Amino acid sequence: MKKLRSLAIAVIAVFLVSGFTMGAASKPVVLRAMTWDSAEGSEWARAVFEKFEKINPNIKIELQPMPDGYDDRLLTSLAAGTPPDLFLVWDYPSLASRGGLEPLDKYDINFSGINPALVAWNSYNGRIYGIPKDWTTQVIWYNKKVFDRYKVAYPQTGWTWDDFRNTAKTLTHEGDKVWGAALSFGDPYDWQNWFVMGGGDYLSPDGTTMKGYFDSPGAIKTMKFLTDMVLVDKVSPSRSILSASGGTYAMFSSGKLGMIHSGMWFLGYLSSRGLPADDYGAVVVPSPAGSKPVTMMNTSGWAMAAACKNKQAAVEVLKFLAEEGGQTQGEAGWAFPVSENAIKATGLLDDPNTRVFYESLRYALKSPGFLRTPEYMEKCSQYVSEAFDLVLLEKATPEVAMRQAVSKSEKAFGR
């Protein structure tokens, strides 16, 4: 670790020196933009930036794809005070609360064309910190072949948790090694909407406590509902089977799984393997009878470093991204562009599957846990994850596991 750190400092030092020489007068301003996509995956960003450079010949954008160790690289460069001018972020609080990000609402950037839910997910503490890049909601994907094989009706929007549970049970055929639905509890991130639907939550809206939320009757009921699928109904493959079978997508696309809770990336998975998308359907997540669905979203955006030395030029780029960027970003068809106009232009709304993601946007969780406090990972998420593990390993009942999670979290919050 020590060696790694010193290496990082050396790299930063080199960047620092080269940064100074590049900033010499009369030459065009060079901005560094870092992305977590691979070189191929960031083609869309390159295209957008090239379009920008054509209109603004005095600003050059140097795109830095950093698919490995993105977080570590970003954090060390922020710590050294030499961050890239623009970079991708999804976890805004942890950087914004420590003064790493420049608030964007004080500049003359037009956000009016972007869905307010997206702007909210790129904000923290009432300030906007990122220009949304693209987004996907999470839906229930279902494999039509599996449904046809067992003559089960396709799910319809407006279905309930009971419907979901029964569908999963009817689909499960132990002898055929086919499971109804996968609940791969890797990251609590993907399941917060279920807890909110069930009348609970991970933590309070102000992000200061889990007490009264994660140990509420609604949350306990939800935990029981989700884990019962593994422990009681046995409609979900165990983690070891999922891992041995190459993960959820592999099992789902090979007809071993009926339903999964996931985003639009699944289309990217299918296309990268040359599989047809027609065999799959998408539907809004089910909700408890009598209540509205709540959907989880994944989005990220371009942020500007507070330490950026060419703020004026960077703002020009961000303005352009807010108004023009969306069009190109949605072209791949694996995520939605951010502006309403761009969404209409992509044709994603004409496709019966992709339009479900757009329909789900109106049910998007208002403020996900990680946007409520910069200490979410340390003081909330790890204990949620622990509670899931305790229940799934049958070491504790949901009530006990969740009460324990809350008391540990309370201690971590210093109470």
Next chain:
Amino acid sequence: MRKLKRSTREAIEGYLFILPWLIGLVVFTVGPIVATLFISCTEWQLFGAPKWVGLANYVRMFNDPLFYQSLKVTLYYTLLSLPLGLAVGLALALLLFQNVKGQSIFRTIFYVPSVVPAVASATIWIWIYNPEFGIFNYILSKFGITGPEWLYSTEWIIPAIAIMGIWGAGSTMVIYLAGLQNIPRMYWEAATVDGASKWQQFWKITLPLLSPTTFFLFVTGLIGSLQTFTAGYIMGGGGGPLNASLFYCLYMYQQGWKWFNMGYASALSWVLSVIIFVLTLFVVKASRSRVQYDLM
């Protein structure tokens, strides 16, 4: 100009020759080490100014259940893997020390796993340990044993990682082989003439004369296993299940890079350094009378 004394001049020249290395050491190793000592006495969230908090980070450890958990995991792993690795390495070395056909081929085969990068071998072992489809439980089932859940079980993940460590016994084996080659053959020949059995020869000659090698391997192995990181990071998926594979270095990484508590992470790293130092010192002292450098 006064002429420098010859010895002084030589000293200066000497230092000039090692200067490039010296600069590297000071800037990239000593510097950061000293810096962490300072950071460990501050509350520093990676960017922004560090806030001086004195020894608060060290005090915090006493009340941190994850600190104890990570320490427990690391010591338990060391206790299992260190003797196991030494025993297997020695056994392999003894086997390959015999005059058998294709000796060098066997040596290569046993050594190969040690050059596989840790991340790659961890990924392979995730497959081997899979409770449903893995080869390990398949073999056990042939003997009528129902294998445990291995990496998905809080009780078995550390033993599983320790067993995996045997795979890397190749480097231990090579060093033991070198140690064996250093033992003059006449000792064994004399013992054979006197009618000592192979077993007696092993306990009375081979093992005592290998003690410097064992000592070296023990100390380096001790330090290495206390710094384990990859196994918990990859095989436990970040220390799981339920922190059963939360190795000390993994916890340090989490505190510093995931939770932004750089000050606390630095304090943790200093405590680990002290633990390693004390343990090593203890081993050196305790072994002084047991390590035999020569029979004569």
